[in-house]
Amino acid sequence: MTSTSEAVPLTAAELQLHPEFPHVNWKLIPTKRGKVAAAKCRGGPVNIAYEVHGNGPAHIVVSNLSSIDRSNIISSHELPGLRIRRYGWVLRLKIKVVHQKELYEYCELINGLLPLMRYSTSEMAKDIIEVLDQLNWKKERQLNVVGISMGGMISQELGLLIPKRIASLSLVSTAAAIENTVGLIENLRNRINLFMPRSLDAQIVMIKHNLFSPEWLSRPDECEFVEDKFPTNGDRIGAGEVAKRLDTKSYTKRGFICQAIAAGWHHKTPEQLASLGDQVGRERIMVIHGGIDRMITFPHAHVLIQGLGGEGSGMTIKLEPGQGHVIPIEMRQTFNGWVEELIEKAERLS
Template identity: 70%
Template sequence: MSSTPLSAAQLQKHPEFPHVNWDLTPTKKGTIAAAKDRGGPINIAFETHGTGPSYIVWIMGLGSMKTAWQRQTRDFGHTQGDKYTCLLIENRGVGESDKPLMRYSTSEMAKDITEVLDHLEWTKERQLNVVGISLGGMIAQELGLLVPKRIASLSLVSTAAAIKNTVGFIENLRNRINLFIPRSLDAQVAMIKHNLFSPEWLSQPDESEFVKEKFPTNGDRIGAGEVAKRMDTVSYPRSGFVSQALAAGWHYKSPEQLASLGDQVGRERIMVVHGGVDRMITIPHVHVLINGLGGEGSGIAIKLEPGQGHVLPIEMRKTFNGWVEELVDKAEQLSRE
């Protein structure tokens, strides 16, 4: 095991660097012109993976592209592609979607997703198993309020009903936007790893699938992904990141709105997942979210992991996937009753 993380230059020379984003062929891929009457049109890019009867919508977080879900895309949409159909969407501001210079909001981004769902004709009652992380979890809350009867299950991961001005969030944004203090690529990557992942996991040997050879550590693989992302300034412009960050900062769901979300979707169809050492959205946020939705004992599945950071779907891949599968199965059982 490497004791010192590989530098950005070393990562780019590693044999696995060209393969850090896996080549997962989608079943369907396209863009739709969304928001025509909402300041658009804004082209929103999407992919589907798998052809199974259980439909999962994966909504990514701040500044992240479809590839950030690649582990779940492989596990659900390829390995179990006969059981699941997965939808990946790139939110406005990143990836192959348009990046307009305008004010973004989580409610508008949820409407973008609704238009993609309508385009795909994913419109049946209790059809959508929605999984949203961080900013994606905020968008998922809005989606649940927009089309509650179409939601089969709702997984809110490392997210909040509103961001309080915690030092962690502001510091993390400052470091990630690189807005106030110019930082080297190595410094940016080091800060991202520190803010989003647990140090124990980062230092362990690379546990992911590989094409040429494994990276020395999990942290090196994460670093390689961040370096690759920053090299692609078309998919990851700073303006798009800032616009998404402001949408996260402005997101607010009142206790009344959260109660309505629980009522309309059904608390037994909702799961809340959070890491106890999340530096991006700290643990007090999740208690506000849980209490607003109905609290412990209301039927919500609550998964609080004391030693975990912000990105549980990567750090706890197998366990997290199991939770999602369980909830999807439970939701389908509820719909049959």
């Protein structure tokens, strides 16, 4: 019998036949929903629909760009985020955590539609602020911001725009600016590969390679399930990718290109990072990064940490040598514990 570590990954066709495939994405029932016409004076309006879940005392703003943000790999008490849908950016802030047996307030921005315009992480942050204002989340030290990947870039912008409203700021697998850290030839190859047309099976292989560690992918499916577990974590990730690609209205090449451009434009200078640390408070900031991250390579973490004040400045720093780009999924319980600890620390500071 073939061992789990040697198991051949399921193909896209096989994944769709798996009994768990219909349940790979999960749905949450909102307690409140509405719309905000954002960016009226900035080239808009940008119509953003939002949902609020829960009515607890704490407010956690999670921003993330992820191909699996609706997957059950992140269960109902964890932290998905922000992604592209339709023809432009969709702001998808999910804020729901069980902490000391209390349900935190949870907000989700969906069905956004943008006009044709240059878009950037700073503009996206301004849109988020308009939604937060609409929700009346305006108090000092009220927002616990968790920014993952490009969401971390947006979160840096939030920290500079509304620093006193932020109670804690977690920057996960992100960068102050995208730099070439792998050499000219490999950098060019990686950029070309992003836009090369390829089969669905090839896309799944690339996504898994770029985002996750091989050891975790080969382990048995660790996620909660409805009908049956997938053979491996990698197969569950593949199923989420297939489901996303089949949703042609939500996932578009144009949206993907917009994401890549916005990330490429993001640039925070050492002076801006120092200001971010000063205004938010370094004891309220946490930086998390994986040592084998192929999307935003490890040297970016050191630049970010140094710019914010460096080791010994009061920041919480979590560097995981064997982890890839999606630490919140590979280290679910540990990651949630880190976030909870920072929130508790921020509450004491406030």
